Amino acid sequence: xxxxxLQSVRHYWALFAGTFVALALGVAxxxxxxxxxxxxxxxxxxxxxxxxxxxxxxxxxxxxxxSSGDLDMGGVQSVLAMAGVVSxxxxxxxIAGTCAFGIALRRRDMGLLRLVGAGGxxxxxxxxxxxxxxxxxxAALGCAVAAVTAPVAVEALNGTGLSPVxxxxxxxxxxxxxxxxxxxxIAVLGMVAASKRAARARPSEALRExxxxxxxMTVGRAVTGVPALLAGAVMxxxxxxSGAEAAxxxxxxxxxxxxxxxxLLGPWYLPPLLLLxxxxxxxxxxxxxxxxxxxxxxxxxxxxxxVGPVLAILAIVGIFTTVFSTTGAATSADDRARxxxxxxxxxxxxxxxxxxxxxxxxxxxPRVAAVSAPAPLEIAVAGPYSVWKEQAALADPVALSRxxxxxxxxxxxxxxxxxxxxxxxxxxxxxxxxxxxTITYSLFGGEPVRAKVAAVLDGGSxxxxxxxxxDTRGASPAPRPERAAVLLDGxxxxxxxxxxxxxxxxxxxxxxxxxxxxxxxxxxxxDQDRLNSLVLAVLTxxxxxxxxxxxxxTLVMSYSRRGREIAGMRMIGVxxxxxxxxxxxETLATxxxxxxxxxxxxxxxxxxxxxxxxVFGGEPPLSxxxxxxxxxxxxxxxxxxxxxxxxxxxxxxxxxxxxxxxxRAHRVPQKV
Numbered sequence: 001x002x003x004x005x006l007q008s009v010r011h012y013w014a015l016f017a018g019t020f021v022a023l024a025l026g027v028a029x030x031x032x033x034x035x036x037x038x039x040x041x042x043x044x045x046x047x048x049x050x051x052x053x054x055x056x057x058x059x060x061x062x063x064x065x066x067s068s069g070d071l072d073m074g075g076v077q078s079v080l081a082m083a084g085v086v087s088x089x090x091x092x093x094x095i096a097g098t099c100a101f102g103i104a105l106r107r108r109d110m111g112l113l114r115l116v117g118a119g120g121x122x123x124x125x126x127x128x129x130x131x132x133x134x135x136x137x138x139a140a141l142g143c144a145v146a147a148v149t150a151p152v153a154v155e156a157l158n159g160t161g162l163s164p165v166x167x168x169x170x171x172x173x174x175x176x177x178x179x180x181x182x183x184x185x186i187a188v189l190g191m192v193a194a195s196k197r198a199a200r201a202r203p204s205e206a207l208r209e210x211x212x213x214x215x216x217m218t219v220g221r222a223v224t225g226v227p228a229l230l231a232g233a234v235m236x237x238x239x240x241x242s243g244a245e246a247a248x249x250x251x252x253x254x255x256x257x258x259x260x261x262x263x264l265l266g267p268w269y270l271p272p273l274l275l276l277x278x279x280x281x282x283x284x285x286x287x288x289x290x291x292x293x294x295x296x297x298x299x300x301x302x303x304x305x306x307v308g309p310v311l312a313i314l315a316i317v318g319i320f321t322t323v324f325s326t327t328g329a330a331t332s333a334d335d336r337a338r339x340x341x342x343x344x345x346x347x348x349x350x351x352x353x354x355x356x357x358x359x360x361x362x363x364x365x366p367r368v369a370a371v372s373a374p375a376p377l378e379i380a381v382a383g384p385y386s387v388w389k390e391q392a393a394l395a396d397p398v399a400l401s402r403x404x405x406x407x408x409x410x411x412x413x414x415x416x417x418x419x420x421x422x423x424x425x426x427x428x429x430x431x432x433x434x435x436x437x438t439i440t441y442s443l444f445g446g447e448p449v450r451a452k453v454a455a456v457l458d459g460g461s462x463x464x465x466x467x468x469x470x471d472t473r474g475a476s477p478a479p480r481p482e483r484a485a486v487l488l489d490g491x492x493x494x495x496x497x498x499x500x501x502x503x504x505x506x507x508x509x510x511x512x513x514x515x516x517x518x519x520x521x522x523x524x525x526x527d528q529d530r531l532n533s534l535v536l537a538v539l540t541x542x543x544x545x546x547x548x549x550x551x552x553x554t555l556v557m558s559y560s561r562r563g564r565e566i567a568g569m570r571m572i573g574v575x576x577x578x579x580x581x582x583x584x585x586e587t588l589a590t591x592x593x594x595x596x597x598x599x600x601x602x603x604x605x606x607x608x609x610x611x612x613x614x615v616f617g618g619e620p621p622l623s624x625x626x627x628x629x630x631x632x633x634x635x636x637x638x639x640x641x642x643x644x645x646x647x648x649x650x651x652x653x654x655x656x657x658x659x660x661x662x663x664r665a666h667r668v669p670q671k672v
Contacts, residue, residue: 005129012106012560016130018553019098020138023187025546026091027142028149031172031179032542033084035150036157038175039167040073040080052445052476059384066380066389068444076163079535086316086543089256092186093312094550097263097305099190102557103127131191139183143176150175160534221264229261236604240611243429244327247612251323255605259315262597266304271297274589281585287574288581295586302558303590309554310594310636311601313547317540318602318629323609325623328532330613332525334460336517337616341372341403341485342496344520345503348513353480358507362484365506367492367499370402373481374464381466382440382448383431390427390441392466394479397422397455403485404462405616411435411455415469421451422467425458441466446474460616485517536628544632551636552643555587559647566648567655576652583648587640595633 009016051069058064103110113123151169158166235254239247274296281289296303345362347354359373374393381390397413400406406413409425416422421441423433433439435456442448457463492499500514507514515523569579606622613620 005126005133008109008126009130009133016102016134018550018557019095019102019187020134021553022091022094022098022546022550023135023138023183024142024145025549026087026095026186027139027179027183028145029087029091029542029546030084030182031143031146031176032150032153033080033087034175034178035146035169035172036154036167037077037080037084038170039154040077040163042170043073043165043167054380054442054444054446054448056380056382056387056440056442056448058382058387064382064387066387066444068378072164076157079162079538082320083539083542086320086539087546088182090312090316090543090547090550091183092190093260093263094309094547095186096190097308098550098554098557099131099187100301100305127191128188131187135184135187138187139180142183143180146176146179147172157538160538161531162534162538221267225261225264227261228257228264232257232259232261236608239605239608242612244612245430247609248323248327251605251609251612252319254608255315255319255601258601258604259312259598262601263304263308263311266307267300270303270307270593271300273593274303277589277593278585281589285581285585288578289585291569291574291578291582292585292589295582296589305554306558306587306590306640307594307597309547309551310591310640311598313544314595314598314629314632314636315601317544317632318598319605320539321536321625321628322602322606322623324532324536325625326606326610326613326621328529329623330610330615330620331461332521333618333621334615335462336521337618338405338460338462339403339485339517339521340405341370341487342493342517343486343488343500343503343514344483344517345486345507345512345514346483346520348509348511353482354484354512355480358512359481359484361507362486362503365503367488368486369489369492370399370487371484372396372399372403373484374400374467375470375479375481376464377468377475377479378444379466379468380442380444382442390465392441392468393464394470394472395464395467396470397457397467400459400462400467401457403487404459406457406459406463409435409456409458411453413455413457416454416467418469418471419449419451420454420469422455422457422463423453424463424465424467425456427465428456439466443472443475445476486514536625540628544635548635548639552639555640555643556647559644559651563651563654566651570652570655579652580645580648583644584641587644588637591633591637591640595636 051067053065053067055063055065110123113126114120118126150172154167154169157163232254235250235257239250239254242250275293278289278293278296281292283289345354345358354373359371362368362371372395374395376391376393379390379392380387396415397406398415401413409428411422421439423439428434433453433456435453437453438450439453440448440450457467486503488496488499496516500516504512504514566579569582570576606624610620610622615621
């Protein structure tokens with residue numbers, strides 16, 4: 001059967017080209033993601049080894065030594081890991097779809113093999129041989145592309161500023177081995193599922209003339225699609241009451257499961273929806289519109305395969321971008337709502353800190369009612385089974401509660417005495433500490449300290465996870481505040497702009513910037529939006545480009561087997577323009593329907609995620625990056641229209657050549 005597999009691939013090269021391109025690009029995407037992750041793992045977290053350390057014992061008595069100042073690569077590694085997950089998901093989705101679609105387009109061929117005596121096992125081995133014949137060179141090409149593009153991708157990643165240090169491309173052997181192995185496994189698994197259906201083809205399939213779908217739903221699609229749909233619905237339903245931390249994976253993976261279920265069950269519900277969408281087309285363009293409607297009604301597998309890639313990429317990109325944008329918008333809204341200070345004082349030079357003299361002079365100003373200037377630092381905290389690093393700050397909770405709206409969840413609000421700390425509500429919920437309990441922590445370079453939790457504070461990002469007394473000593477270097485929030489008294493609040501100008505002049509414009517709270521939040525929001533855009537670009541742009549190519553490949557596969565259909569239309573009098581408009585209406589209808597289903601799925605997941613967030617005194621906003629999603633939808637429409645019209649034009653030219661050739665053959669040569 002191996003020889004038949006090779007001959008089949010050579011004969012139906014246009015049909016297998018889509019799978020080849022999709023798999024090669026999928027392997028390249030996985031390889032680039034793995035190479036970038038390997039580059040982050042190769043970074044030495046403590047390059048000079050001179051950073052202060054802290055040694056603590058966990059609840060079981062095991063000693064752990066941590067080093068301060070280590071490079072935090074967790075952020076960029078999380079982004080790259082999520083990008084790899086998105087790329088792998090889209091690759092699996094597309095490859096499984098193209099394999100199943102390729103088998104569906106060759107039902108008559110499978111029936112012919114069964115008619116001449118081939119058994120089900122032989123047909124299955126032939127299909128698996130085809131997958132290997134396509135997958136091996138595709139994986140090799142994908143590895144070659146990844147080897148060339150991985151260094152460029154790592155350099156481009158350095159330009160985003162997501163990594164705290166410049167990354168250097170490392171050895172590519174194991175990332176490429178992982179990518180090639182993943183590609184081969186994906187291809188074989190995708191074709192195994194398709195080969196089962198091919199092995200069940202009946203000899204009567206060889207006698208079928210029209211490309212009609214005798215079965216709208218296969219058992220495999222139903223068995224996989226229904227559980228995926230139910231699992232996604234359960235995860236999304238659990239998201240609102242699970243808290244922001246747990247709601248993120250529930251909303252993301254729940255929406256992805258819903259997209260899988262919606263795609264697998266497509267042959268069942270898509271044609272009726274497309275028929276409803278085609279009602280205006282029948283009125284505006286009776287011939288082409290009716291042909292398009294009948295085409296999507298009778299070829300349900302083809303319709304589902306065309307809607308699938310559009311639905312998948314818009315759903316994945318939509319939920320990721322919406323969740324991240326909504327998180328940033330909710331955090332910003334909560335910070336604004338909790339801030340009662342009218343002014344924010346920060347160093348004039350970016351990256352600098354405020355000195356103690358500046359903060360003391362702010363407090364001495366007669367128009368200033370309160371100043372909160374937390375000095376951030378890193379500490380080591382011991383738990384029952386582990387020791388971890390945690391963000392803390394030297395701060396006065398009383399001053400912090402005057403410049404921000406803070407709720408006391410447990411304990412009492414007051415000045416922190418030596419041997420006491422305050423913790424945030426999130427820290428309390430995550431690690432199980434409460435007012436009156438004891439935590440063990442250590443400053444880096446210092447000795448372990450057992451402190452009593454005096455208060456549990458709910459203040460959003462204004463309250464660090466652990467608040468230490470302002471007079472805590474022992475940290476090296478001594479922490480200094482990055483900015484100060486200033487609450488003015490009644491007289492100063494009435495003229496906050498004038499107070500800001502006078503404070504700037506008094507403290508020195510070369511040393512500090514005094515901004516209104518609204519202006520500072522606007523500047524901070526712009527910087528955060530820029531960072532979020534970079535993160536979303538790393539997450540979605542490679543997968544989006546890959547999905548657009550997959551859309552084009554699926555269309556090429558579809559039109560590679562529609563020659564007889566279009567020839568039949570031309571024979572009964574359908575004009576070439578009407579055939580082209582039919583292809584145009586089909587593409588627009590399937591693309592728009594895929595986008596609408598993706599929008600419904602994303603709206604459900606995003607609404608559930610929004611329910612897990614909280615904003616002080618109001619509702620959390622829902623932020624949707626319409627520009628990015630609109631551009632992606634427009635790209636899907638453009639790719640679909642261009643490819644479908646080009647493929648239709650090629651088939652029309654073939655039909656025209658076939659009809660004119662016999663007339664030329666009967667011409668009698670004239671003697672000269």
